[in-house]
Amino acid sequence: MTITGTTKLAGVIGWPVEHSRSPLLHNHWCASHDIDGAYVPLPVPPGSLDVALRGxxxxxxxxxxxxIPHKEDAFRFVDRKTQSALRAGAVNTIVFEDDGTTTxxxxxxxxxxxxxxAHGVGNSRHAMILGAGGAARAVAAALLDSGCRITIANRTxxxxxxxxxxxxxxEVVEWDAWxxxxxxxxxxxxATSLGLGGSAGYDWSGSLSGAAPDLIVSDVVYVPLxxxxxxxxxxxxxxxVDGLGMLIQQARAGFNAWFGILPQVDDTARALLLHSLNGD
Ligand code: NDP
Structure with a gap:
């Protein structure tokens, strides 16, 4: 990749940010679509989001x-919000518009x-959502707005x-009752961080003993897959349904807004991320 004065630029702000696989994904899409673009990781400490975005x-x-940890500050920063951002109470994708405003x-x-x-799962009737943090809120809003009945269980x-x-x-149920x-x-x-890094920390097997045979089980955590x-x-x-596809799918809208192409979720992108997550 050669970066020049005309290269289209985008990136990800986080603190820390070095774990983010977004640069890998977006730069793969730029290369595979022959786009003169580059996507960079940008470590920005808490409290400095506004000045970084303006710059x-x-x-x-x-x-x-x-x-993390800037999604709620980004919500306050932007000039206008999509319906999804308003429902989630958070912003993970910002477009710098030609007129100087931000969406x-x-x-x-x-x-x-x-x-x-993408995994062949149609509209769900009734979802049990574990968690009440940022990921849970986005998932719960999307399911609710798709017409699904939702029940939320959270440790707190x-x-x-x-x-x-x-x-x-x-609806809400107590954590022990889900x-x-x-x-x-x-x-x-x-949609909790339980299981992140592979730690069991919870009796999942026992908790699934009363599941209906057609229950779809999904995890937003993708490390490990x-x-x-x-x-x-x-x-x-x-x-x-594992969480890696969600990571890829959520990136597509931003790429489209910045670089002008809605990328397909192909096996190459998934293999690239898996390769990186496995550290090989
Ligand atoms: P938050 O910190 O906002 O929320 C964490 C949630 O996990 C809370 O509901 C918290 O409960 C719960 N939790 C933490 N530890 C435990 C525990 N020991 N027992 C029970 N519940 C627990 O994090 P996010 O919502 O931003 O992220 C959650 C996970 O989702 C992360 O692993 C993140 O990597 C992943 N994620 C994946 C995405 C993808 O594209 N696949 C996108 C976004 C996030 P409490 O309220 O009681 O503290």
Whole structure:
């Protein structure tokens, strides 16, 4: 890749940001579509988001992805928000418009649904969502808005109640009670950070004992790809959907806005990310 004064630029802001696989993905898409573009990781500490965004906009960047811990500050920063951003209460994709304004989107929820569809999963009837953080909120909003009944369970009950109130929809159950309600669900989503890094930390197998045979089990955690939850689900012959596809799907809208092409989710992109996650 040769970067010149006319190269289209985008990137991801986070703190830390070195773990992000977004540069790998976007630069792969630039190369495979023969686009004169580059996507860079940008470590920006908490409290410095505004000044960083203003600087990048002035320097001619097309836009920016925003990750932990900046998604809520990005929501406050942008001039206008998409409906998805308003529902999620967060922004992960910013477009620097030609007129000097900024538009913020949250693509996590749409990415989650697109990943389900890519795995041949149709619209769900009743989803059990575990978690009440940023990922859970985006997933819960997308499912609710698709017409799915949702039940939210979170270790800290008050956060689940606050999420239900913010979304103006859904039900809440206590954390210990969710496995008992699984029989009525056709989708289970782990949107907590449980399982990140492969640590079990939870009796997933026992929790799935009351699952209906057609339950789809999905995890937003993708490191490792086969999380303890997905392993337990596979042992019970339940259909599983891993979180890597969500990561790829949520990136497509930003790439389209900045570089002008909506990239397809091909096996090469998935293989590239898997290769990188496995460290080989
Ligand atoms: P947050 O910090 O906002 O939320 C974390 C959630 O996990 C909270 O609900 C928290 O519960 C819960 N939790 C943490 N530890 C435990 C535990 N020991 N037992 C039960 N619940 C626990 O994180 P995010 O929502 O931003 O991210 C969650 C995960 O989703 C991360 O692993 C992230 O990498 C992944 N993710 C994946 C994406 C993808 O594209 N595949 C996109 C975005 C995120 P409590 O409220 O009680 O603290």
């Amino acid at each position: 990048l906009q002035a320097a001619g960047f097309r836009g920016i992805n925003v990750t 913020g989107d949250c693509t996590d929820g749409k990415g989650f649904l697109a990943n389900l569809h 009950l008050q956060r689940a109640i606050a999420l239900r109130d913010a979304l103006e929809g859904g 496995p008992g309600q699984l029989a009525s669900c056709d989708l289970l989503v782990n 086969m999380t303890p939850l997905l392993q337990a689900a596979r042992m019970r012959d339940l259909k599983i």
